[in-house]
Amino acid sequence: MLGGIYSRERCPLCGHLLNFPVRKGLSCPNHPNVKASRFFVKFKKTFLNFTNFEAAEQCLNGLRWNVYRRVYDPRDYQKNNPLGFTNLYKQFWADKTITSTNRQGETERKIKAGSIKNYKKYGEVFCNYFQNTNIKEIAENESMISDCLNKLTTIGNKTKWNYSSHLNDFFTWVWKKNRKSFAVAGIPQPELPVIKYTLKRRKTVSGDVQFEILEEVKRISYHINPKIYLGIKWLCTYPKVRPHEMLSLKEGDINLYTGHLIFPNPKENKWKEVPLIQEDIEILNTFPLSMPNMSFFRHTGGIKGTKANQPFGEKYFYKWWIAACDNLGIKGVDLYAGTKHSTVNKLKRKYSAEEIQRRGTGHVSKAFYRYLETDDEESRALYVDAVPRKRSATVLQPNKNRGKFGKLLKLKG
Numbered sequence: 315m316l317g318g319i320y321s322r323e324r325c326p327l328c329g330h331l332l333n334f335p336v337r338k339g340l341s342c343p344n345h346p347n348v349k350a351s352r353f354f355v356k357f358k359k360t361f362l363n364f365t366n367f368e369a370a371e372q373c374l375n376g377l378r379w380n381v382y383r384r385v386y387d388p389r390d391y392q393k394n395n396p397l398g399f400t401n402l403y404k405q406f407w408a409d410k411t412i413t414s415t416n417r418q419g420e421t422e423r424k425i426k427a428g429s430i431k432n433y434k435k436y437g438e439v440f441c442n443y444f445q446n447t448n449i450k451e452i453a454e455n456e457s458m459i460s461d462c463l464n465k466l467t468t469i470g471n472k473t474k475w476n477y478s479s480h481l482n483d484f485f486t487w488v489w490k491k492n493r494k495s496f497a498v499a500g501i502p503q504p505e506l507p508v509i510k511y512t513l514k515r516r517k518t519v520s521g522d523v524q525f526e527i528l529e530e531v532k533r534i535s536y537h538i539n540p541k542i543y544l545g546i547k548w549l550c551t552y553p554k555v556r557p558h559e560m561l562s563l564k565e566g567d568i569n570l571y572t573g574h575l576i577f578p579n580p581k582e583n584k585w586k587e588v589p590l591i592q593e594d595i596e597i598l599n600t601f602p603l604s605m606p607n608m609s610f611f612r613h614t615g616g617i618k619g620t621k622a623n624q625p626f627g628e629k630y631f632y633k634w635w636i637a638a639c640d641n642l643g644i645k646g647v648d649l650y651a652g653t654k655h656s657t658v659n660k661l662k663r664k665y666s667a668e669e670i671q672r673r674g675t676g677h678v679s680k681a682f683y684r685y686l687e688t689d690d691e692e693s694r695a696l697y698v699d700a701v702p703r704k705r706s707a708t709v710l711q712p713n714k715n716r717g718k719f720g721k722l723l724k725l726k727g
Contacts, residue, residue, distance in 0.1 A: 315378070316357060316358070316377075316378055316381060317355060317356060317357030317358070317360075317374050317377060317378065318355075318356055318357075318374070319335075319340065319353050319354070319355055319356075319367070319370045319371060319374060320333055320340070320353065320354055320355075320356055321333055321340050321350035321352060321353050321354070322352070322354070323350045323351065323352060325342035325344065325345055325348050326348070327342070327344070327345050327348065328342065328344050328345065330342050330343060330344055332348065332349065332350035333350075334346075336349070338367055338368065339367045340353065340367070350367075351365065352364070352365055353365070353366075353367055353370045354370070355370050355373050355374050355377070357374060357377045357378075358386075358388060359388040360377065360388050360391045362391060384498055384499065385498075385499040385500070385501075387450075387495060387499065390448060390450070395446050395448070397448050397449050397450065398445075398446030398447065398448060398449070399440070399441065399444035399445065399446060399447050399448075399449055399452065400441045400444070400445060400446045401446060402449055402484075402488055403437055403440065403441055403484060406484050406487050406488070407433075407437060409487070410433070411430065432476070433480060436476070436477050436480040436481070437480075439462075439466070439477065440462065440477075440481060440484075443462045443465070444458070444462070449488055450496075450499075450501055452504065453485075453501055453502065453503065453504045454501075456504050456505065459481070459504060459506060459507070460507050463477065463478055463481075463506075463507060463509070470511070471509055471510065471511035471512075472511040472513060474509050474511075475509040475511055478506050478507070478509050481506060482506050485503050485504055485506075486503065489503040516648065516650070516651035516655055517646045517647050517651055518647070518651050518652070518655045518656040518659050519644070519647055519652055519656045520656070520660070521656075521660040521702065521703075522704065523644070523656075524550060524652060524653075524656050524657070524660070524702045525702040525703055525704050526642060527635070527638050527639060527642060527644065527647075527652060528543070528546060528547060528550060528638075528702045530638035530641055530642055531543050531546050531634055531635065531638040534634070534637060534638060534641070535634055538614070538616045538617060539613065539614050539616060539617075541610070541611050541612075542626075542630075542631070542634050544594075544597065545560055545561075545611050545626075545631055546631050546634065546635060546649075546653065547701075547702070548560060548575075548594070549631065549649070549653035549654065550653045550656075550657055550700065550701070550702045551591070551594070551657070551697050551700045551701050551702075552575070552588050552697060552700070553653075553654045553657045553658050553661075553700065554586070554588055555575070555577065555586075555588060556650075556654070557631055557632070557649055557650060557653075558628065559577050559586075560611070560631070561609075561611055561625070561626055561628065561630070561631070562577070562609075563575065563577070563609070563610045563611060564606060564607060564608065564609060564610060565603075565604045565605060565606050565607070565608045565609075565610050566606025566607065567610070568598060568610060570595060570598060570599065573589055573590045573592075573595050574587045574588060574589055574590060575587070575588040575590060588693075589693050589694050589697070590694075590697075591694050591697050591698050591701070592694075593701070608623065609625035609626070611625065611626045611630075612624060612625050612626065613625075613626065631649055632648070632649040635648075635649040635652060635653075636648075636649075639652070657700050660700070661696065661699060661700060
């Protein structure tokens with residue numbers, strides 16, 4: 315029989331260990347009336363202490379039964395609880411936020427820096443709810459997961475789906491790390507409840523309105539830093555690029571010989587190249603050469619609260635876009651919708667949805683790439699049509715109260 319029940323106590327009369335088995339206990343082999351009051355179960359790598367012999371006996375039988383069922387795992391009985399939810403989540407978080415250095419000397423993470431803030435919120439909620447409950451117990455009782463997600467009553471279904479997706483990533487990481495032991499024990503990865511949601515439709519603008527907003531951005535910012543206008547113009551012209559990707563552009567990511575913007579770490583986790591149109595190449599040729607590792611979109615020190623060569627902040631383009639919209643009396647149009655979404659809607663008049671996807675945005679399925687290859691000249695032709703231009707006699711009237719140099723005076727990066 316595997317394992318046994320023992321005692322560390324000694325007989326006060328002869329000094330012998332009280333390990334002689336008697337009915338419902340342990341005693342001294344020389345003095346049967348002297349019985350042990352504290353016990354421990356020794357079973358393979360497991361050591362458990364008890365003050366009651368019957369409890370120790372039940373535990374030992376349970377351990378033997380687990381071996382018979384092939385579900386015995388010594389980690390389930392360790393004091394530091396290595397399979398506790400919080401303990402595992404700390405390891406998961408450390409693994410996800412581990413940094414490495416690429417060939418350019420830049421620090422890289424497995425997850426984007428912008429996602430870390432949200433992930434911290436998710437982790438706090440889940441660790442507070444599950445605490446250090448054994449991960450196997452959670453897997454066997456999926457209602458615990460449903461209860462946790464149902465308690466998130468102050469957020470919308472889309473945000474709740476984000477929480478659920480993050481939790482599923484955690485479970486996938488745990489089961490991948492323990493695939494052999496969990497597979498032998500027959501412990502399946504828990505299935506999370508389906509959370510349905512409908513995204514709200516963002517407010518877009520016409521090509522003429524987009525042009526007027528961009529012209530207002532130029533009016534209020536060009537004398538401060540022409541790259542503010544250029545960055546927002548590129549977001550209107552190249553819908554393939556997201557605002558945070560544009561802000562991450564380095565000097566060395568601009569190839570004027572081939573006429574491309576290069577994004578090594580886009581959201582899609584796939585190398586992204588954007589062919590530049592000729593007018594943007596000519597604009598870039600007017601800027602002086604800089605070190606390859608410097609951010610292309612950086613401050614010149616012309617605004618209070620900013621320093622020269624400091625990279626633009628996460629919402630810097632957004633602030634200038636909103637300032638231009640306010641000056642023109644336009645409400646409810648954010649940067650993403652006013653640039654990327656509005657440009658795609660504008661292009662629908664001339665191009666099919668397939669052409670816009672394949673040549674303009676790059677948001678296509680893997681199967682699409684098997685049969686079609688993006689041609690740079692085709693993309694450039696589409697981007698020429700994407701540039702905000704004045705197409706009609708319609709002109710927006712700016713607010714009468716706007717300042718000579720715009721409202722946006724004090725910005726921080």
